[in-house]
Amino acid sequence: MLTRSPHPSCIECGKSMSDSGFDFHYGLRQNGPAYWSDEGVICSHVCAAAHFSRRRTDGREMKEPAAEPILPVAPFVRR
Numbered sequence: 135m136l137t138r139s140p141h142p143s144c145i146e147c148g149k150s151m152s153d154s155g156f157d158f159h160y161g162l163r164q165n166g167p168a169y170w171s172d173e174g175v176i177c178s179h180v181c182a183a184a185h186f187s188r189r190r191t192d193g194r195e196m197k198e199p200a201a202e203p204i205l206p207v208a209p210f211v212r213r
């Protein structure tokens with residue numbers, strides 16, 4: 135189950151999304167994480183490779199893409 139804390143952490147190395155070095159989609163924090171699985175967010179391509187390799191070894195490969203764990207921040211709309 136995904137963590138719903140304000141600063142989720144990488145499920146492989148524990149790096150918080152608030153730490154420097156966490157990869158965001160197109161490099162923009164407001165776009166959300168660049169990598170994730172059905173188990174949570176992942177900080178980098180290195181941790182993503184480790185995560186999916188470990189799951190393959192454990193026989194727990196994902197069968198379909200996981201839903202986005204964190205929705206992007208909606209832009210402010212003036213009405």
Ligand SMILES: [Zn+2]
Pocket residue numbers: 144145146147148149176177178181
């Ligand atoms: Zn990581």
